[in-house]
Structures are given as C-alpha cells and as structure tokens.
Amino acid sequence: DVQLVESGGGLVQPGRSLRLSCSASGFTFGDFALTWVRQAPGKGLEWLGFVRSKDYGGTTEYAASVKGRFTISRDDSKSVAYLQMNSLETDDSAMYFCYAAFNVWGRGTLVTVSS
Amino acid sequence: SYELTQPPSVSVSPGQTATITCSGDALPQQYAYWFQKKPGQAPVLVVHKDTETFSGIPERFSGSTSGTTVTLTIRGVQAEDEADYYCQSADSSGSYRVFGGGTKLTVL
Secondary structure (H helix, E strand, O other): OOEEEEEOOEEEOOOOOEEEEEEEEOOOHHHOOEEEEEEOOOOOEEEEEEEOOHHHOOOEEEOOOOEOOEEEEEEOOOOEEEEEEOOOOHHHOEEEEEEEOOOEEOOOEEEEEOO | OOOOEOOOEEEEOOOOOEEEEEEOOOOOOOOOEEEEEOOOOOOEEEEEOOOEEOOOOOOOEEEEEEOOEEEEEEOOOOHHHOEEEEEEEEOOOOOOEEEOOOEEEEEO
C-alpha cells in the first residue's frame, strides 16, 4: 500500500527541540517533493514547508512563521523525511502531517508544547 | 504574505448544491487544490489543478476557476460530505504555498 507514517511527536517543554519523521512505503519516495503541514486545535491547516526531490535540487522552502526555527530534510535511501523543530513555543502545539504528491498523506503525529 | 480567502461556513440541505469559493491574487497563475478534512482524519485531495476531480472522488465534486477565484462545487450534497474544505495554492513565485482559512460545510 502507498502510505506515509509520521512519528516522533509527544510532549515537549517550551524552548526545547523535537524531530519528527515521515516514513514512506509503496512508492518511489525519491521522485516526489515532501511537504509538512500542521493543524492546531480548533484551527485550520497551516503549510509549513517542503523539500524538493533530488531531481529538482533537493532544496527547501519554509513558511515565514517557522523559517529559521524549523528545518526539513530527507534521506531517500531510507524513504524518510524529517522535520527538525527548534525553540518550540506553545503555539507550535498541533497535529503535524506530511504529504507527497498532494494525495498521499500520513495520519499525523501530535506535538504538545507545554511546561 | 500571500493569503487565500474562503467563507468560514456554508450550509445546504441534502441533495442541494454547495459552492465554496477561494480568492487569491495569484490564482490566475498558480493551480489550486481542494482538500476535504474530517475530524481525526488526514486531509483528502478532492480536486487538483483547479478543475480535475481526483481519482476515486465522487463525480458530484467539481472545481472551476474564474480570474482570482476558484470554486469547489458539490452537487447533490450528501450527509457524508459534511466536513471542512480547504483550498491550497502558491504565491506568484510558486515557491511558497498557503492554505485558505477553511470552510465548514454543514449539511442541514
């Protein structure tokens, strides 16, 4: 089956870091850009950024709200992408999703930032 | 920063037609995508590249575009269509994507 699975979420204190993973199976992960999105409780979807495929340089783009704090990377040999989140704030508490090709989404991983 | 504007809510009776709009200055140059989001579930792509209903999505879902507005139309709305709907597109550079604020579709 074609799928993405996020992991790495949990409870973290403000100011700390967390790394989320997005593991792919059932398709050629390296052929696609990989995007991270989040949804805070009671709020809408927020685009965070993406990493292009190696064919398009493997470069990244970020939303202004997380640029400088969040870093997206990929390891095509493992079919996995990462979201490194630093200096976390309470407003970063959300369900975090990854997707590829617009139509392949993970179920999300929950991040709670609280002291 | 670039923004896409959607109405917060739309209400229709079963069997009626629901229309959800999404407005943004770069929409004439950038494709729009529509996602359905139900609580506790991952978003589902329903329309891509402005007007193409995605494979496996009921034909009652369709997309259209006119100038700086794209529209998601659901004909013959069913109870199962009750959800939040989000448009997504890119700014004029094509590098930065954004979601609209979302529209809650209520089936009366």
